[in-house]
Amino acid sequence: GAGVSQSPSNKVTEKGKDVELRCDPISGHTALYWYRQSLGQGLEFLIYFQGNSAPDKSGLPSDRFSAERTGGSVSTLTIQRTQQEDSAVYLCASSWDGLNSNSPLHFGNGTRLTVT
């Protein structure tokens, strides 16, 4: 694809509901990253995939958050029993090679999640 694609673009959900956020990385990119950006804040790292495995999931804020990646491509970030503090923009990025730090990250437009 032309770039990293995220869906939905915006999501409004009620407190306590589960949500799934999707990321389609650039074709051929082996590394995939999830970040969270709260209003007016910087980017907070959540999880990193190399292929289908997640060597670093240290940024997931609680066990309500989980992510998976299948076929070395699409990734889904799931938030269970959403809370108002989960409201943020969730950004996905991919890179050609996560083990090569010179390989730049390409970001999607993010999903804006609002928990009411």
Place this chain on the structure above:
Amino acid sequence: AQTVTQSQPEMSVQEAETVTLSCTYDTSESDYYLFWYKQPPSRQMILVIRQEAYKQQNATENRFSVNFQKAAKSFSLKISDSQLGDAAMYFCAYRSANIGQLTFGSGTQLTVLP
């Protein structure tokens, strides 16, 4: 753990003038990479420029250049001949040579005045 600090939450510059955005970082590593990303209202993060720590020469991309001071752990971004389209949030980011993800600063909101 590495930290990245951007001490200027907001900056403004007149169109066609030059502006410098500051960034400092803390690390005990000797091999790493530094990046500046731009985030316009569309939310998409766009890579502006990158610097390898082992290179002494400062990176340059058209109107964008960096002043990399490794001993001082400083990595500032200079935008020359500022244009209205440069208005955005700018993030400084650090990446270890051994770790995949980026660590970001809190950002600087740049306004370009016509």
